[in-house]
Amino acid sequence: MHDHAPGRIGARGASNRRLLAASLGITTLVMVVQLVGAALTGSLALLADAVHMFTDAAALVIALVASVVAARPANDRRTFGYQRAEVFGALVNGVILIVLSIGIAGEGVRRLLHPAEVEVAGTLMLVVAVVGLVANAVALWLLSAAQRHSINVRGAYLEVLGDLIGSAAVIVAAVVIVTTGWLAADAVASLLIAAMIVPRAIGLLREVTSVLAESAPRGVQVREIRDHLLDAPGVVDVHDVHVWQLTRGAPVFTAHVVVAQAVLQDGRAGPLLAELQGCLADHFDVEHSTFQLEPAGHTEHESHA
Template sequence: MGHGHGHGHLPQTGSASGRYVASLAAALAIGAVVMVVQFAVGFATSSLALISDAAHMVTDVLGIGMALVAVQLARRSGPTFSRTFGMYRAEVLAPLANAVLLFGVAGYVCYEAIGRIADPPEVPGLPVLLVATVGLAANVVAFLLLRRGADESLNVRGAYLEVLADLIGSVGVLLSAVITLTTGWRYADPLVGVAIGLWVLPRTVVLARRALRILFQHAPAGLDVAEIDTALRALPGVEDVHDLHVWTLTSGMEVASAHLTVGAEADTAGVLASAQRLLSTDYAIDHATLQVEPTESAHRCAQLTW
């Protein structure tokens, strides 16, 4: 019987998030400064649109902060006998928490705006316009810092969506300020606040669904497990494949395990090497635990109920 791994242990810095620590830190600093300014001016002018944008900036700061903490936990807490996969899953909990924050803020803004529709307060347009411009510039910088990492890491993507939502919010606040300045229409501010909240909600659902998919250990969205099963069965010497599992530990770290049944004359070491090479080369699965077993040993697996 042969048993092997794609490599002996999980790398300390193997996750995609670890490559974007500096970008996350810079985006956090930018967001914290702008958040304070937006809240101060928003409450001073009674601008719901600006307060909404500032509230989203709070989620930016909290979300990016959680992303940074998760990255540091994953990088510094390597595998142990009590935590055999280390703390990489922390990078999945952070975007899930981000989704909850975004949902809460969007719901609050919509609720507050509905209450203001009947009697919208008078909002001075000029200070709102100036602060929204600063917020927009800051969000563009943060957006550019995180854009590349959002394609590789779910953790970074959570922070990226926070920034993107706030960037759109800043555009909305600018629009409401311009309308207020040019027409004096009081409904512009609360309506833009509602629009920002409604724009954020579907993206929040998508982020939460992706995080839950990883936490529930579903197969990675881009991998066809049935195809992997067929490819393993086609390897010379393999008679059967069972107990095949493929899941994502954290963004950029796919993991697999499987039992490969071989004939009595098969070269178990050769089968193991071929299977590892197939998974690594064709499916980018470098960490695979594979058990190569003779036919008589496979009967025990058939008795299992799950």
Template sequence: MAERSAGPGLCTGADHPEWHDDGRGHGEGHGHQHGHDHRLAADADRRYLSAALVLLSAFMVGEIVAAVLAGSLALLADAGHMLADVGALAGALWALHLAARPASGPWTYGWKRAEILSAAVNGITLLVVAGIVTVEAVRRLAAPPHVEGGPVLVVALVGCAVNIAASWLLARANRTSLNVEGAYQHVLTDLYGFLGTAAAAVVILLTGWTRADSVASLVVVVLMAYAGGRLLRDSGRILLERAPDDVDLEELRRHLLEVPHVHEVHDLHVWTVTSDLPTLSAHLTVDDSCFLDGHAPQLLDEVQACLQGHFDVAHSTFQLEPATHAEHEPGMH
């Protein structure tokens, strides 16, 4: 994955883009800077996710047994969320595998957006589980069953320890990846859920108020809905190719217009292929003389260097055009 390493405010250091002339006065440039190899980071992410997956899977089986024996909806809700966690981690691992595939044939970006699809699925899963638990929690609030507070407390405390360990593992992975962040949010909300379950168990042991179990379940629901909504929002923005939040399009346009010989910027598009891979394309209207004196490649270097210095854009493509080409550009924006 290509990346920009220059800090904000710098406007030096072009990355040697290619330039092609089609014989009609057009120039297209595509540049990207090859930074450090991200394969090592991806391998580390896989190790962290795999370790967390094994840890949570083992605990989930024990929790389901304890929930059935204790008659606790809060534990069963946590077990359902834990199942979602296990599925999220497995999906995240599979998405990392797909994203590592090189671009080939019609897959010009490879399978990098598999990570974004995984994050979207994680968000949907959280919302679905939240809906199921809400229905059962409301039913149990109306007719609360008997709940054994002791076993619930023990399992909840063990669950807290397990989820703290899993959260620590995932926090060490690359959380700028929406895929990894989705798995992390699953585990983190489960940790909050276990804390609520432990509190409900203490209330049951001290007061005998069994509705505390259902109330704790609803707290888990709120946390799941919040995390799921955020994941769907962020993944949806990428899938709909919205410009990244940290890219000001007007400021970007202004910087490009400050480059000598550039008179107009149109058909400007900025989107994100996957986490940490913002991409840009634009048409630049430049002096006709740039195509006559051989200055176009140098101008493209200057544009790429300015873009690299001010904006964190991994891939960029520019088409250089003379002013006389404007009449061939319908729907410019």
């Protein structure tokens, strides 16, 4: 027997799509402003931030499409539905971030080695960077709650966070250029943006790998879950326990539960199943669980088979 909550997942998915669409609009607008600003000022940091915003816009489109696909109902071919599409969207986002950071770092080093080729209009650069900072802060606020429950939104959130920090770095570089005339600050800010992207991208890819490898979700202690189930009256043993996640916030649990003969003879299997599912939902936030109830002695037969 299993328990699933498609209503909650569907509502959450629709909400996530609205947030992703709003963030996409903000990101696209800021990207255009920064591209124009980079062209007018000659700032590599602004250009790097604009390219990052372009990548984020593409990643948000991927995330939005993945969210729509993930909302499709399960069928006989894909019995868990399409929630795993969110994970593949996050995988694409992580790879894009890595490639982007390498490109930014290469151009930043080139400008540091050839400073005579650099000319930057610091004042306009500062104005554009402030606009980007405010817009990124709004987008980050929109995604802050949903990113805790969706790995796909989490990827978009990390990218917007990178944009926010990048805009702050550009502001600092612009202030340095305006006040001191040290144009290399622009290249330094670009390298800083690249350095900030990499750890977040690696963290996202690590989480994607964990989901695809069907590892237990972070913070889930299988032994603790097993002990909770063993405390239920009539439960003799719990084995073949498996915990994994379809995507962030969608854990799946299966287990074989050995029960006393009296539980089956007295017709108490149904109430026991409800109690076990309630234990997982209340204590471990697992909405989808599957239990196989077995009479004592069935384990030996199962091993022989």
